Amino acid sequence: MPSSPASPGRRRTRAAVLTALLFALLFPLLPGTTGTARADEPCAPVSLGRYAGELATAGQATCLELPLPQGARMAALTSRGGGTGPSVSVQVVDADGAAQCEAGDLADGSCHLTGSAPFRVLVSADDQEATGPYGVHLVRTDVTDVTDGADEAQGGCPVLPAGSFADDAAAVRLETGDGVFSHCLRIPAGAHSPAELFRFRYLFPDDIDLYPDFTVRLVGTDGVTPTCQAQPTPGQQLHEDVLTLCSFDSGTAYTLLLAGQDAPRTHIVDRRDVTAGAQGCTVSAATAIGAPARTGTSGENGTLRCHRITTGENDDWLQINARDSRNSTHVLVLDRQGTVKCALRTQPCTLTGSTGYQVVTQVPLYWTVPDSYRLDAWRTAGRAGFAPECPRAGAVTSGYGPVTGELNEQRTAACAVLATSATARVHGTVTATDGGSATANGTLFGTGNRAWCPLSASMPCEPRGESLFVASLPEGAQQTAFRASLTCATQPCSAPDAVGKGRYKPVTPTRLMDTRVGLGVRKGKVGPGETVTLQVTGTAGLPASGVTAVILNVTATAPTAGSFVSVHPDGTARTSASNLNFTAGQTIPNLVVVPVVNGKVGFYNKSGYVDLLADVAGYYVADGTGATYGPVTPTRLMDTRVGLGVRKGKVGPGETVTLPVKSGVSAVVMNVTATGATAGSFVSVHPDGTARTSASNLNFTAGQTIPNLVVVPVVNGKVGFYNKSGYVDLVADVAGYFSTDIAGATYKPVTPTRLMDSRIGLGVRKGKVGPGETVVLQVRSGVKAVVMNVTATGATAGSFVSVHPDGTARTSASNLNFTAGQTIPNLVVVPVVNGKVAFYNKAGYVDLLADVAGYYTS
Numbered sequence: 001m002p003s004s005p006a007s008p009g010r011r012r013t014r015a016a017v018l019t020a021l022l023f024a025l026l027f028p029l030l031p032g033t034t035g036t037a038r039a040d041e042p043c044a045p046v047s048l049g050r051y052a053g054e055l056a057t058a059g060q061a062t063c064l065e066l067p068l069p070q071g072a073r074m075a076a077l078t079s080r081g082g083g084t085g086p087s088v089s090v091q092v093v094d095a096d097g098a099a100q101c102e103a104g105d106l107a108d109g110s111c112h113l114t115g116s117a118p119f120r121v122l123v124s125a126d127d128q129e130a131t132g133p134y135g136v137h138l139v140r141t142d143v144t145d146v147t148d149g150a151d152e153a154q155g156g157c158p159v160l161p162a163g164s165f166a167d168d169a170a171a172v173r174l175e176t177g178d179g180v181f182s183h184c185l186r187i188p189a190g191a192h193s194p195a196e197l198f199r200f201r202y203l204f205p206d207d208i209d210l211y212p213d214f215t216v217r218l219v220g221t222d223g224v225t226p227t228c229q230a231q232p233t234p235g236q237q238l239h240e241d242v243l244t245l246c247s248f249d250s251g252t253a254y255t256l257l258l259a260g261q262d263a264p265r266t267h268i269v270d271r272r273d274v275t276a277g278a279q280g281c282t283v284s285a286a287t288a289i290g291a292p293a294r295t296g297t298s299g300e301n302g303t304l305r306c307h308r309i310t311t312g313e314n315d316d317w318l319q320i321n322a323r324d325s326r327n328s329t330h331v332l333v334l335d336r337q338g339t340v341k342c343a344l345r346t347q348p349c350t351l352t353g354s355t356g357y358q359v360v361t362q363v364p365l366y367w368t369v370p371d372s373y374r375l376d377a378w379r380t381a382g383r384a385g386f387a388p389e390c391p392r393a394g395a396v397t398s399g400y401g402p403v404t405g406e407l408n409e410q411r412t413a414a415c416a417v418l419a420t421s422a423t424a425r426v427h428g429t430v431t432a433t434d435g436g437s438a439t440a441n442g443t444l445f446g447t448g449n450r451a452w453c454p455l456s457a458s459m460p461c462e463p464r465g466e467s468l469f470v471a472s473l474p475e476g477a478q479q480t481a482f483r484a485s486l487t488c489a490t491q492p493c494s495a496p497d498a499v500g501k502g503r504y505k506p507v508t509p510t511r512l513m514d515t516r517v518g519l520g521v522r523k524g525k526v527g528p529g530e531t532v533t534l535q536v537t538g539t540a541g542l543p544a545s546g547v548t549a550v551i552l553n554v555t556a557t558a559p560t561a562g563s564f565v566s567v568h569p570d571g572t573a574r575t576s577a578s579n580l581n582f583t584a585g586q587t588i589p590n591l592v593v594v595p596v597v598n599g600k601v602g603f604y605n606k607s608g609y610v611d612l613l614a615d616v617a618g619y620y621v622a623d624g625t626g627a628t629y630g631p632v633t634p635t636r637l638m639d640t641r642v643g644l645g646v647r648k649g650k651v652g653p654g655e656t657v658t659l660p661v662k663s664g665v666s667a668v669v670m671n672v673t674a675t676g677a678t679a680g681s682f683v684s685v686h687p688d689g690t691a692r693t694s695a696s697n698l699n700f701t702a703g704q705t706i707p708n709l710v711v712v713p714v715v716n717g718k719v720g721f722y723n724k725s726g727y728v729d730l731v732a733d734v735a736g737y738f739s740t741d742i743a744g745a746t747y748k749p750v751t752p753t754r755l756m757d758s759r760i761g762l763g764v765r766k767g768k769v770g771p772g773e774t775v776v777l778q779v780r781s782g783v784k785a786v787v788m789n790v791t792a793t794g795a796t797a798g799s800f801v802s803v804h805p806d807g808t809a810r811t812s813a814s815n816l817n818f819t820a821g822q823t824i825p826n827l828v829v830v831p832v833v834n835g836k837v838a839f840y841n842k843a844g845y846v847d848l849l850a851d852v853a854g855y856y857t858s
Contacts, residue, residue: 043120048140048155054133055125064121068113073223075109075257077137079181080213083262086130091122109141109219109257137182141255142221160185160256163272165306166280171270174258181262189253193273195338198244201268214260220252231332231344233364241302241365276336278358281306286318286379288389290413293374298363307359309377314355315664317381321348322361324370325476332360350452383666386468390415400486407440408479413472420467425489428455430482438477442484443470460489503746504627504738506618506667506713509695510540513614525609533570537599540616547596549749551617551711553697555589556580561608567592570600577752577851579789581823587699591709591827593787593853595749615695617711620747627666627738629745629856631785631831634804634813638732650727656720658688663717667738669829671815673707674700679726685710688718705817709827733813735829745784745856756850768845774838776806781835785856792816793823797844803828806836
């Protein structure tokens with residue numbers, strides 16, 4: 001709790017003091033009176049700056065002629081008490097006697113001289129009977145010159161230098177008394193940032209008989225007051241040391257105006273950049289949950305320290321908290337642009353939306369100063385989900401725990417990810433097990449409400465989706481041991497259909513199998529009726545267990561006869577579904593999504609002998625981690641033939657073109673088509689900025705047009721397309737994105753099953769699909785998208801097929817391209833509307849087959 005060294009009497013007197021600085025920065029002065037004033041009094045020419053005069057007789061009005069041109073802006077400051085003279089009012093008129101501005105404009109520096117020069121200041125006593133000496137401080141506020149003479153041109157306003165959080169050297173001390181009641185400081189246009197933190201200190205005087213009264217104003221050369229927001233200490237009544245954040249416009253100079261009392265008073269002002277360019281900040285990256293904290297020395301009351309915390313992505317979630325033995329260290333957190341993310345507080349701060357944050361720490365006036373503090377800055381979540389260091393707890397049908405652990409400054413927190421449902425209500429208890437008085441803080445962060453909830457036995461937490469449990473060191477403790485138990489107020493806590501549904505995890509495309517060299521399986525072509533089995537788990541970044549399905553780009557090459565290949569879960573009966581169809585000598589790829597059983601998948605070849613290659617593109621898990629899928633209406637993102645998405649023109653040998661796809665996603669699903677190739681080659685689609693592996697996505701011969709579905713991780717919002725040989729045009733149609741969106745869909749793999757065969761009337765009417773014709777297939781209700789292997793066969797003419805959601809307008813995107821007589825498959829991921837999808841054929845007549853591999857469901 002904060003403590004005050006002040007005596008009760010003086011504390012009561014101070015508590016009665018108007019919070020002048022805070023009030024002045026947030027509220028404008030009440031307008032004064034305007035009108036036509038007498039301007040025929042003899043006027044004395046004056047210079048800008050402080051002017052001392054005297055009212056010798058009752059009712060006298062002094063006239064001062066200003067050295068300012070038409071269009072200038074100015075302030076006229078008067079004493080707010082103290083001294084021996086009367087309180088005075090000031091009015092500015094032009095040569096014709098027309099009033100130029102209101103009293104409030106003169107006080108805040110926005111008085112605009114729009115009349116005819118010369119302009120005059122009329123000074124009169126508020127009490128018409130009062131006489132005696134007076135003062136007025138005349139300041140020009142539209143001076144943009146930054147030369148050595150700029151302060152004199154303004155009226156004696158020196159520069160308020162930009163400060164650093166490393167020290168207090170740039171602070172300016174402003175004294176009043178002995179006829180001085182005001183000050184002005186200028187901030188040149190090129191010497192400030194877009195967001196600056198001001199610290200205003202008022203040294204409370206010993207002579208408290210004179211009621212403290214002062215105002216501070218900031219005004220730009222354009223006459224506009226910048227937006228300023230005070231950052232008061234919660235619960236603090238006295239404002240002798242105030243932080244205020246102001247937003248500045250680029251190219252605008254500003255003047256700070258202090259109007260106080262003609263009495264011995266001290267004001268101290270400093271300003272510091274609080275954007276990403278802040279000076280004197282200790283820079284470090286956000287850490288894993290529970291990593292050792294940063295340490296800092298507190299200094300005296302009011303001392304400001306700065307830590308700059310960086311993270312990799314804008315959508316990373318951070319929790320920042322300052323801990324000390326007195327619970328006195330406050331944090332003010334701002335993003336890269338200097339926008340306040342968390343106001344001054346002693347509680348933890350939850351953040352997202354920036355790759356860097358300025359964390360300003362302070363022990364405010366009257367709070368007990370600890371020797372030091374510790375700053376935790378944890379990265380709690382990102383695009384791929386919650387922090388990877390937090391183990392997945394699995395089912396939480398009735399609760400979680402009990403779990404135990406020990407915390408210290410080397411391990412400041414323990415965490416776990418809970419598969420709580422959207423309707424879960426969770427109670428929790430955390431107790432100390434080491435006999436000490438320090439009990440760990442138990443909190444739950446929900447993906448649905450994006451907020452931390454303290455665990456309680458009486459008040460339930462409602463995470464509204466998957467949640468993160470954290471037990472952390474409490475304030476003032478350096479170690480503790482804990483026992484935590486979570487129970488469900490309403491059971492079950494887990495969604496009933498969570499088991500068996502998968503979330504996607506991307507991997508760098510990597511070759512898992514190549515029968516030509518014996519990679520993954522025995523060396524040699526796969527024979528007629530033969531099945532080879534590939535171990536996929538525990539390889540190429542895939543975990544050893546928990547994988548429900550895998551995404552593979554499978555390529556058949558050098559077959560001795562026409563055939564088909566079926567990829568299926570290990571140990572299960574193979575169905576009639578196929579994944580690759582090819583003729584003798586053909587090289588053809590296709591993407592495959594197949595359930596994983598026993599950590600393996602099988603590859604069956606119908607006829608002849610063929611070499612098979614398999615490149616992993618990702619996998620699915622059912623533990624609540626990974627990314628969800630957001631299907632979109634198939635849309636063309638890239639076409640080198642017309643310069644869509646990339647520069648116009650074929651992709652040359654050894655060349656890579658980079659396509660911006662979307663920021664904030666972990667992977668993209670695209671149908672990529674190669675056309676007009678001048679030579680046989682292959683194309684590899686890979687994450688931007690990463691080393692390309694040996695994995696390929698498209699294989700083609702000269703003149704061939706061939707598509708293939710691609711699932712590729714997205715880095716920097718982009719993917720790259722590499723062509724090995726010759727020149728080729730590339731077309732890419734997006735089908736959807738993987739991300740951490742809570743509203744996204746999870747994947748339910750199924751045993752590959754034939755849903756449609758126009759040759760026999762399965763799923764649709766019997767017979768080839770004609771030119772310009774669309775057939776509609778009922779797939780399943782209640783799903784967001786379907787994954788199917790679609791095959792075109794027996795075509796009478798070259799054409800393309802587009803698979804799209806039922807009842808929606810077809811776009812230019814295509815899924816299959818083929819020539820007359822060709823049989824060709826391609827994997828399709830398409831949104832489902834009304835439980836259906838549609839198949840459109842451009843030209844000629846063609847039979848279509850569709851084998852389902854799985855569904856995306858909410």
